[in-house]
Amino acid sequence: MTVKVLAIDDSRTIRSLVQKVMEDAGFDCICAEDGVDGIARFAEVAPDVVITDINMPNMDGYGVISSIRGGEVNQSVPILVLTTESADHLKARARAAGATGWIVKPFDDETIVSVVRRVTGAIG
Amino acid sequence: MANTDLAETDLEFVTFSAGGQSFSIDIGQVREIRRWSPVTPLPHAPDEVLGVMNLRGSVIPIYDLAARFGLDRTPESPRNVVVIAMHGSQTVGLLVEAVSEILSVGRERIQETPDVRSDTARQTITGVITVDEGMTRVIDLAAVVQPRGKAAA
């Protein structure tokens, strides 16, 4: 089974980058452009891992995490947050909110792929 | 037919006659071959530009290939055909008397244009290929349409 990645980011650029990297790594990647869209897509596609931005309109990344974690389906899916900041308190906050892990932007291809593999156990 | 050894052929040309001479063009540039239909003349156009015609909604200029090479204008005849060719994003039509054949030849059979006096010929022919009944001139489409294609850049 191909790993399905749901990438939520309000930036088209970042969405495209994540999608390209994920697809190059052999994963399926579905994109959503904000938190609300992301939650809607989450229900539709039942992803194996969610990668979400934090700062987004309509619903931010924390909202995405708490919606998924507090939801009724697939609530323990790995969720990775994309963050521009490397500050520890932001990581701590993401973790406290229920994030599985994080990826610091600007990310390089290998890092993001290895993190996705790490939390999903996917090989390819 | 001039194509003898398929194993050695790596280039294909469409050959046709214009002004009584044989010309050919890389098949990759040819889009289609159409029957002649009346064109709309353009003001202040050089002799060889017969005008424009409607090709499925695109306005494309039609060049009289014979006139372009300084020969007489192609006389009107129901047998005349228009070779639709593309040069980059530019689509043009070449009016010729008849299309002869598809020629497959090895690259080595294309000879450099012999030293001829005509400027036009030198600038618009990239080489010649010997065929049974003589030779065919490989035209450089870019050079044929260039002067008016993209203004005076």
Next chain:
Amino acid sequence: MTPQSSIRDTFFEECEDLLEALAEGLAAMAGGARDTDTVNAVFRAVHSVKGGAGAFAMTDLVAFAHRFETVLDGVRSGTLDLTPEVMHTMQRSADHLADLVEAARNEDVLAADVSEAFLANLDQCLGAEPEALEMGDTPFDFAVIPLDFGDDPAPKEPAGHVIRFRPLQQLYANGHDPALLIAALHGLGPCEVALDLSALPDWEGPDALTPGLGWTLRLAGQESDTALQEIFEFVEGLCELDISPLEDAPAAVDPLPSVAAPPSPAPGPEAPSAAASAALKPDLAAGAESAEARGPKPTLRVDLDRVDRLINSVGELIINQAMIAQRLQDMALASDDDVSLHVEDYRLLARDIQEAVMAIRAQPVKPLFQRMSRILREAAEATGKSARLLTFGENTEVDKTVIERLADPLMHMIRNAVDHGLEGPDARRAAGKDGTGTIRLGAAHRSGSVIITIRDDGAGLNRPRILDIARRKGLVAPDADLADAEIDGLLFLPGFSTASSVSNLSGRGVGLDVVRNAVTALGGRISIASVPGQGTEFTISLPLTLAVMDGMVVSVAGQTMVVPITSILETIRPAPGDLHRVGTDDSLLSIRGRFIPTVDVARSLGFTDPSARADFPLLLLVEGENQSQCALVVDAVHDQRQVVIKGLDSNYGQVPGVSAATVLGDGQIALILDPDAIAAHRASPATSAAPRPPLFHADVHHGQH
């Protein structure tokens, strides 16, 4: 990382949207808006520019966006007062950010001192309360951030590690799977795994989520701590973790300080996992609500080529419809015949589709108008005037190409309005006006056209001075008696420049004639109205689309051609006494007491009729450049219809006197005449008896011969 260039393109496209949102938000803030949504949107725009730029290692852009973001964060959190100075700095910073994006797009580098100056301005804003802003103030780092893990990596290289690992419930809740962590450890080297059941709670049935399961792993090999840290990076605080060098293992049973994990507090009521599953609903509802309240309508981004292909096909459909209709007409069927009725339906449907397709290319003028506020700011700064821009009808939609080609003329007119239209602050106050001038930029649809107005509340045109300049430049006869409107029209004459005062703004040899040419090239018109003391208003009227136009179908030298309706003032069938021959070749048309030069279209296009024309069957009175009129001689006028415009440029090149082509109902191509070009090239003084030079010169045949 080498992202495909298409993603780079995506980034720059997105930047356009972000910069637009930024300008819009800042304008709202300048207008007094302080709501969280607006401020957040502004922050996010800059933040997203930074994020994308980071991915492409656009250092300058990232550095500036970061500093800008820091200031915005201060504003957002309320630690920074939004004084007019800060507001001004932010707007100028937005301009600079746009410049940096543009530079990055062109792979250019802006002068360092310019960027330094802008950075210094931002720093000045921050200067007030630098401490409060430390959070966002860490310099942005491109390197992959080294992972920090615990406080004391083992200094020596042990032969292996003993890892005691006991997940807390939160670890599962956060989507981690201990099996994956263990598998990752296996990846590092030979690993012995022992399940530690010692802390199993007293439970009745299997429940994977109950914490208590623990593992002790013995990992052999010289694995660096970093590799181990990486594996447990995400679960810090979510488990009890103890990593010790292998040889210490026996002693490490109990009191060893834990390397990484301070005992995690039990999941409290705040923890998401503890939140009721109902939490999903309120969040979604809130999100959906706000999206509905202020989110844009869903849109689809489509490659322009695809739209143009569609437009082309619809054009074909219309032509095809016309051909069928013509055939039917030739067959002389009864007008209530079934087929005729269906074809009429077909016609209406085709028009509907055409309108719908044209609407795809239409875009609001908003981004264009927004760019103008920057132009205004710069112009005001350069001239020492104080000005504000008010915009109206920003959502008016116009064809994308029209918008693109309107940018330069509009920019020039805004500069012109600030430079020449508005008075200085003192003069304004002296005149009893607000020291700050107002320029109103508006757009509206009016009967199939788009009307753009640029109005200033300045002093109005100085007509005596305009007339004086025009006389000195020989543009009008010394004794000419001109009406106000005619004087105003002089501004559009080539060579007329009002820049008598020193100005590096409207200068550069660009006059209103250039604006006018750009507008007429779009098939539009420009007019001017001015009231002394109250201001000047320019009105630009443009066609909604460049893809179709209303044309008059005429015959010239046996050819069918089309003349744009917009340039035709009237059709004249001259009476014998109306035409006056001048010299051998020229004729003047006498109409309502004036003499208007005539241009034989057939001859000017080179379709010369060898038999000199004795009579002029039909004349089209057209207005050319400089509002001068001339009468075009044609053989016949057929009908008026909408035609689909087909460019000649892409496959051929420009043809003098011809603006484009169209396909008629019979599939034949008809040329669309450019009356301006034809009128502009008419023979100089009509009184000249000398043989007329060809209208279009040898440059037509450039590169030939």
